[in-house]
Amino acid sequence: DAGVIQSPRHEVTEMGQEVTLRCKPISGHDYLFWYRQTMMRGLELLIYFNNNVPIDDSGMPEDRFSAKMPNASFSTLKIQPSEPRDSAVYFCASSFGGTRQPQHFGDGTRLSIL
Amino acid sequence: SQKIEQNSEALNIQEGKTATLTCNYTNYSPAYLQWYRQDPGRGPVFLLLIRENEKEKRKERLKVTFDTTLKQSLFHITASQPADSATYLCALARDDKIIFGKGTRLHILP
Secondary structure, eight states: OOOOOEEEEEEOOTTTEEEEEEEEOOOOOOOOEEEEEEETTEEEEEEEETTTTTEEEETTTTTTTEEEEEHHHHEEEEEOOGGGGGOOOEEEEEEESSSTTTTEOOOOEEEEEE | OOOEEEEEEEEEEETOOOEEEEEESSOOOSSSEEEEEEEEEEOOOEEEETTTTOOEEEEEEEEEEEETTTTTTEESSSSSSSSOOOOOEEEEEEEEEEEEEEOOEEEEEO
């Protein structure tokens, strides 16, 4: 079985540009999570979906960040406009049954905003 | 708000010995506590889950304990091997909220 697939693996762009990160969860999983990881703050939950519906977006840092899940097999995290402080590794994870269940993570997108 | 503390300093353990990692938390007790392993450049990988009414969980060479009085979980790797070298994260979940610790780097020395 394929795991969680994220693209791109690396993204380098200039400040002010729009960035779109993509995620394909494991088939059959009903929860999808977006995280950001930095040395300073560790792994932070940004938003999660249940059955394609956003449930908790309290971790989204500001209005420049948005996430969508148009169907059960695809989600995007968009940053517009991007800023240098957005540089981090962004992870997508999926699970069956919610936050209490084991999560399966992708290998992340390393984002650098110059 | 809930806070999690994991040893920020790396832990060096001689091969064959038992490695013990600590996860302390403040405020409310989580309903579920999970441990993950993360290798450089990879996403976290789930290892073990323990519920608030469980004291101990085992899986092969891994053991997790959960003490709600001390607000602490311990993660043990027995007969450690160099391949066990990685960063280990604990995560607390309750009421559909989940929080991860920053992780502890473990080095198993051959």
